[in-house]
Amino acid sequence: MLEPAYQVDVVVVGAGIAGLSAAHRLTSAGVTTAVLEAAPCAGGRMSTEKVDGFRLDRVGQLLSTSYPELRLTPGLGALALRRFAPGVLLHRDGRTHRAGAPAAAGSARGALHVVRALASAPRGPAASPGRAGAPVGGAVDQARLGAALGRIAATPVERLLSRPELPAAQALAARGVPARMIEGFLRPLLAALLCDPELTTSSRCADLALRAFASGRLCVPEGGAEALPELLAGTLPPGTVHTGVRVTSVSTTSVTTAEHGEIRCRAVLLATDARAAAELLPGLRVPDFHPVTVVHHTTDDPAPALATGTSLLLDADRGGPVAHTAVLSNVDPSRAPAGRVLISSTVLGAPPDGIDTAVRIHLSRLYGTSTRRWETLAVHHTPEAVPAMRPPHDLRRPVRLLAGLYVCGDHRDTSTVQGALHSAHRAAAAVLADLGAAGSVNRSEPAPTLPRAA
Numbered sequence: 001m002l003e004p005a006y007q008v009d010v011v012v013v014g015a016g017i018a019g020l021s022a023a024h025r026l027t028s029a030g031v032t033t034a035v036l037e038a039a040p041c042a043g044g045r046m047s048t049e050k051v052d053g054f055r056l057d058r059v060g061q062l063l064s065t066s067y068p069e070l071r072l073t074p075g076l077g078a079l080a081l082r083r084f085a086p087g088v089l090l091h092r093d094g095r096t097h098r099a100g101a102p103a104a105a106g107s108a109r110g111a112l113h114v115v116r117a118l119a120s121a122p123r124g125p126a127a128s129p130g131r132a133g134a135p136v137g138g139a140v141d142q143a144r145l146g147a148a149l150g151r152i153a154a155t156p157v158e159r160l161l162s163r164p165e166l167p168a169a170q171a172l173a174a175r176g177v178p179a180r181m182i183e184g185f186l187r188p189l190l191a192a193l194l195c196d197p198e199l200t201t202s203s204r205c206a207d208l209a210l211r212a213f214a215s216g217r218l219c220v221p222e223g224g225a226e227a228l229p230e231l232l233a234g235t236l237p238p239g240t241v242h243t244g245v246r247v248t249s250v251s252t253t254s255v256t257t258a259e260h261g262e263i264r265c266r267a268v269l270l271a272t273d274a275r276a277a278a279e280l281l282p283g284l285r286v287p288d289f290h291p292v293t294v295v296h297h298t299t300d301d302p303a304p305a306l307a308t309g310t311s312l313l314l315d316a317d318r319g320g321p322v323a324h325t326a327v328l329s330n331v332d333p334s335r336a337p338a339g340r341v342l343i344s345s346t347v348l349g350a351p352p353d354g355i356d357t358a359v360r361i362h363l364s365r366l367y368g369t370s371t372r373r374w375e376t377l378a379v380h381h382t383p384e385a386v387p388a389m390r391p392p393h394d395l396r397r398p399v400r401l402l403a404g405l406y407v408c409g410d411h412r413d414t415s416t417v418q419g420a421l422h423s424a425h426r427a428a429a430a431v432l433a434d435l436g437a438a439g440s441v442n443r444s445e446p447a448p449t450l451p452r453a454a
Contacts, residue, residue, distance in 0.1 A: 007263075007264050007265065008263070009267065010033045010266065010267045011268050012026075012033060013270050013271060014036075015044070015241055016044025016046065016272070017228055017417065017421060019408070020232035020241070021075070022427055022428045023232075023241075024074040024236060026431060034242060034265075036245040036247055036257065037241065038245065042229050044273070045382065047226050048227075052337070052377075053337035053340075054377055055334065056296045058380040059225070059385050060344060062192065062219075062220070064212040065083065065217045066212045072421075081220070083217045084218040084219060084326065087100040087101035088218075089313045090316045091365075091366050096307075097135050100213070135185050141180070149213075153214035157211070160211060161208075165204050165391045165393070166202075166391060167201070167390065168199040168205075170203075189210075190206055190210070191324075193212075194209055195290040195292055196290055196348070196386075201389045203391070205415075208395075208414060212418070218312055249280065253266065253404060267431050269406045269431060273384070274286050275384065284407065285397075285411075287387040287388050287389075289384035289387055290388055291348075291349060291383045292348060293347040293380065293381040294378075295355065295359045296344050296378045297343045297344075298336065298341060298375050299340075300339065302341070304341060307368060312325075312326050313326060313367075320365070321352050325346070328343070328344045329341050343363070343367075387415045396412075396426070397411075397413070399427040407427070408424045409423055409424075
């Protein structure tokens with residue numbers, strides 16, 4: 001059903017987290033804003049499927065408590081983050097080892113804490129100092145790793161971005177990092193953080209990911225990934241977000257929609273994914289993408305929950321399709337009904353044939369228990385889940401195309417939640433600077449129509 005609507009200052013195309021957070025900054029500055037979303041609901045790739053009381057993320061990118069934009073973005077004050085245990089668990093040669101407890105940001109005491117945590121981490125016989133089974137080597141290597149994490153946590157971002165840029169795997173080798181530390185810890189960790197198992201990502205982006213890991217805690221939004229866009233959408237002024245509206249063309253002063261005609265405005269902000277943005281504005285760069293598949297299982301067997309607690313478990317052996325896995329119901333109990341265990345596992349790259357069987361076999365080794373009776377809840381494959389950030393990568397790709405036309409999203413920054421929110425921050429600032437203090441549009445002109453806000 002349609003109703004009369006107003007002519008707005010800014011039309012935001014796309015109701016993912018970038019578009020919604022930009023809308024918050026614009027409306028907070030007194031700029032009238034309409035967010036148009038082609039899908040039936042807001043959220044974009046940060047969506048969560050609900051199945052029999054379970055909340056199952058479709059992509060499930062990892063967040064960090066150290067992401068600045070989670071604190072700076074208007075509308076996210078009530079966001080609840082559920083933290084993983086410090087560091088990660090690494091599965092190597094049939095054994096599990098804890099490593100990488102993050103330091104307190106910027107403090108020498110925090111760096112010392114990392115060294116001690118790594119040096120005192122429980123190790124089985126195969127993980128004793130100097131033995132091949134230890135993912136990061138002996139006590140000396142563990143101390144070096146802890147010190148390195150402490151240093152990177154304290155390093156200003158500008159200094160990281162001034163380093164020579166190479167593919168991450170080449171940069172680690174060129175810096176003299178021992179191969180056992182790369183393969184045993186840094187590769188599986190960075191693969192999980194960047195969704196890039198071959199570490200072709202820009203070394204600068206990899207350094208930023210390590211800095212976020214070392215200065216904070218890995219986490220997920222309570223209630224599922226959709227909690228973040230739902231919170232942003234729900235705290236915008238009523239009537240701001242309109243779903244089920246497909247935009248077919250844009251200009252600096254209007255957008256044309258498939259079913260609802262033309263909407264005139266003073267500026268347009270494209271906040272879609274990279275491919276959809278390029279379809280509306282031919283010539284915009286479309287990056288390559290990293291595919292991600294998330295497989296969700298449930299069981300009433302307490303063994304996996306007891307084995308890993310609230311830790312993220314990485315496969316340092318690369319012995320199967322699963323890059324990382326966690327008992328998410330331990331980390332966030334709201335994601336599973338009482339008495340059930342939710343295990344969510346991520347496959348990076350092209351998924352294998354018979355993915356559920358392959359994942360079950362791999363998870364049986366990782367968790368040390370039979371998975372034969374586990375129930376598969378969902379298999380979510382997203383071919384274009386994460387924009388690739390291969391060098392040379394511009395971490396601050398322009399968001400102002402020309403006066404009146406802007407673009408934001410994780411493809412303009414880093415391919416993370418932090419990057420999406422930061423690009424929106426930059427784009428909203430550019431819009432406000434161009435609009436200046438001219439005030440809102442004259443609403444006495446004939447108004448277009450919009451669908452009823454959702």
